[in-house]
Amino acid sequence: MKLIRVFLTAAIILMLLQAETPLRVMALRVTKHCPGCRLRAVRIRNADLSGADLSNADLRWAELESVNLNNANLQGANLRHARMYDVTTKDADFCGAILMDAVKGYCY
Numbered sequence: 001m002k003l004i005r006v007f008l009t010a011a012i013i014l015m016l017l018q019a020e021t022p023l024r025v026m027a028l029r030v031t032k033h034c035p036g037c038r039l040r041a042v043r044i045r046n047a048d049l050s051g052a053d054l055s056n057a058d059l060r061w062a063e064l065e066s067v068n069l070n071n072a073n074l075q076g077a078n079l080r081h082a083r084m085y086d087v088t089t090k091d092a093d094f095c096g097a098i099l100m101d102a103v104k105g106y107c108y
Contacts, residue, residue: 028052035073 032052041061
């Protein structure tokens with residue numbers, strides 16, 4: 001019986017942790033402010049994040065599609081293995097950002 005309670009508790013905690021990321025994405029769309037956010041493996045589509053503060057954000061394995069990041073602050077952000085399709089980054093600040101194995105654009 002105790003083992004079942006442990007498994008149920010672990011499952012609930014995992015569900016809550018997974019629900020946290022969509023809430024952060026919704027907040028990011030509204031406030032454009034998410035420095036240091038953990039957005040690993042998130043999928044963001046059709047978003048205007050121009051001028052957003054994503055400094056030191058964890059965007060590893062993220063998939064961004066049709067996102068406006070003009071004038072965004074991505075200083076120190078981790079974009080390792082991120083995929084960015086139809087993303088505009090005019091005057092975005094990537095100073096100190098990790099872009100190893102990130103892909104910007106479509107590959108045919």
